Amino acid sequence: MASNKEEVRLFGMVQSPFASRVEITLKLKGVEYKYEEEKWGNFSDTLIKYNPVYKKVPVFVHNDKHLSESLVILEYIDETWKQNPILPSDPYKRALARLSSNFIDDKCFNGVSKAVFTLDEKEQEKSIEEIEVVLQFLENELKDKFFGGEKIGLVDISAVFIAYWIPIIQEVKGIKLFNFEKFPKLYNWSQDFNNHPIVKEKLPTRENLLAFYKVMFLQK
Amino acid sequence: MASNKEEVRLFGMVQSPFASRVEITLKLKGVEYKYEEEKWGNFSDTLIKYNPVYKKVPVFVHNDKHLSESLVILEYIDETWKQNPILPSDPYKRALARLSSNFIDDKCFNGVSKAVFTLDEKEQEKSIEEIEVVLQFLENELKDKFFGGEKIGLVDISAVFIAYWIPIIQEVKGIKLFNFEKFPKLYNWSQDFNNHPIVKEKLPTRENLLAFYKVMFLQK
Numbered sequence: 219m220a221s222n223k224e225e226v227r228l229f230g231m232v233q234s235p236f237a238s239r240v241e242i243t244l245k246l247k248g249v250e251y252k253y254e255e256e257k258w259g260n261f262s263d264t265l266i267k268y269n270p271v272y273k274k275v276p277v278f279v280h281n282d283k284h285l286s287e288s289l290v291i292l293e294y295i296d297e298t299w300k301q302n303p304i305l306p307s308d309p310y311k312r313a314l315a316r317l318s319s320n321f322i323d324d325k326c327f328n329g330v331s332k333a334v335f336t337l338d339e340k341e342q343e344k345s346i347e348e349i350e351v352v353l354q355f356l357e358n359e360l361k362d363k364f365f366g367g368e369k370i371g372l373v374d375i376s377a378v379f380i381a382y383w384i385p386i387i388q389e390v391k392g393i394k395l396f397n398f399e400k401f402p403k404l405y406n407w408s409q410d411f412n413n414h415p416i417v418k419e420k421l422p423t424r425e426n427l428l429a430f431y432k433v434m435f436l437q438k
Numbered sequence: 439m440a441s442n443k444e445e446v447r448l449f450g451m452v453q454s455p456f457a458s459r460v461e462i463t464l465k466l467k468g469v470e471y472k473y474e475e476e477k478w479g480n481f482s483d484t485l486i487k488y489n490p491v492y493k494k495v496p497v498f499v500h501n502d503k504h505l506s507e508s509l510v511i512l513e514y515i516d517e518t519w520k521q522n523p524i525l526p527s528d529p530y531k532r533a534l535a536r537l538s539s540n541f542i543d544d545k546c547f548n549g550v551s552k553a554v555f556t557l558d559e560k561e562q563e564k565s566i567e568e569i570e571v572v573l574q575f576l577e578n579e580l581k582d583k584f585f586g587g588e589k590i591g592l593v594d595i596s597a598v599f600i601a602y603w604i605p606i607i608q609e610v611k612g613i614k615l616f617n618f619e620k621f622p623k624l625y626n627w628s629q630d631f632n633n634h635p636i637v638k639e640k641l642p643t644r645e646n647l648l649a650f651y652k653v654m655f656l657q658k
Contacts, residue, residue: 271541271571283530290536297529309517310503316510321491351491 226251227279229265231258232422233430235327235379236288237276241420242375243292247299289319292372304372318359319376325352327379334391334435342393349395353380357404364407374411381408382421390431446471447499449485451478452642453650455547455599456508457496461640462595463512467519509539512592524592538579539596545572547599554611554655562613569615573600577624584627594631601628602641610651 228244228251230237244251256265256275268277269286277284278291280298285291296304305312325348333345356377359365365373384396385408398405411417448464448471450457464471476485476495488497489506497504498511500518505511516524525532545568553565576597579585585593604616605628618625631637 271545271575280530285530285533285537287537287540290533290540293536294529294533297532309514310500310505312517313505313510313514316513317505317507320507320510325491355491 225281229254229256229275229277231256231275233427234275235383238378239288239375240276240278240291242417243295245416245420246302249299315372318373321352322376353401357401360403360407363410381411386427387431390435445501449474449476449495449497451476451495453647454495455603458598459508459595460496460498460511462637463515465636465640466522469519535592538593541572542596573621577621580623580627583630601631606647607651610655
């Protein structure tokens with residue numbers, strides 16, 4: 219399916235955990251790609267043409283085909299470049315990995331967005347509770363070094379937002395969501411994950427993210 | 439993967455388009471299953487045990503394995519019982535089918551929930567516009583009799599909510615979302631889909647759904 223003469227492009231944004239998922243996956247697979255940095259609030263015409271419904275990064279282009287939505291892109295990459303699979307081969311394990319990734323997007327990502335932007339204290343508390351349900355779920359699920367076993371898999375990559383973004387967001391915002399005391403196994407996992415050579419190479423710097431969220435929270 | 443001596447159970451609710459997706463898929467595949475009807479607002483302990491995060495139907499049980507979330511269940515069924523595949527084999531076509539199904543859940547289902555329950559006229563208008571974006575997207579995508587070609591596939595099954603539920607909801611609520619004038623190809627598709635012998639057998643009666651939504655909208 220994948221030939222030598224092919225064009226692979228990723229439209230991302232350094233501060234996007236969703237674009238980061240695609241970069242980590244491509245790097246784990248050893249797929250070469252051209253990266254195009256988009257500007258927050260001023261996306262290129264190409265990005266909007268390729269993702270007219272959501273107008274968001276990441277957009278992934280493979281020859282004449284384009285895709286949006288990081289989890290859909292990740293499965294496409296895994297089915298196209300078979301080396302270093304990020305999904306297990308067993309249908310039930312695949313289903314569980316998809317469920318965990320969906321939980322992370324639905325409850326964790328959306329929950330954090332609500333928790334940090336609401337001015338209503340009760341709503342903030344409710345969002346934090348919802349996030350903790352998923353963090354506890356992941357804490358219980360973690361049986362090996364990574365969710366994918368000894369190697370990084372779909373759930374690890376989906377959870378990059380928890381491993382790297384949440385600690386910085388909670389620091390800027392002054393709320394406590396995720397730490398060693400509450401979720402020791404998950405916290406240790408986050409350290410292993412963030413320090414994995416391929417992940418480390420593809421994460422934005424701490425300074426960059428800190429600055430980005432300071433500006434973002436000031437604007438709201 | 440699938441043996442003769444196996445237990446397949448589905449916890450559903452007649453009025454749930456998500457449970458209906460699973461029933462249609464099992465029936466298309468010729469997989470025998472035991473159906474357990476759940477009660478709205480009074481779900482069984484088994485259902486809550488198997489779906490503690492969302493506490494919703496459908497829950498699918500295959501021997502000692504259980505799953506929630508209809509789209510995850512559909513992919514599991516397709517990977518476990520290979521006959522009459524609902525997903526194409528080409529990775530890009532698979533990805534597009536997943537994107538369309540996600541759009542339907544995100545923009546159509548959530549959009550309709552917002553449109554029918556909000557008391558704010560502007561918010562209702564905005565939700566209806568969002569729904570129309572996806573209906574137009576699907577209108578443009580439809581190239582054959584079904585989204586799956588000559589046979590019913592993942593997108594058709596995901597869109598059961600559009601084909602059968604939306605016309606009844608808009609009738610009860612007195613709003614116009616989906617009709618032949620606005621979306622002629624999609625409307626014709628909905629007639630073909632609803633009248634497919636397997637789909638027809640598994641849909642709730644019109645009277646049942648009408649009564650359900652009349653009560654639901656009165657309560658709000």
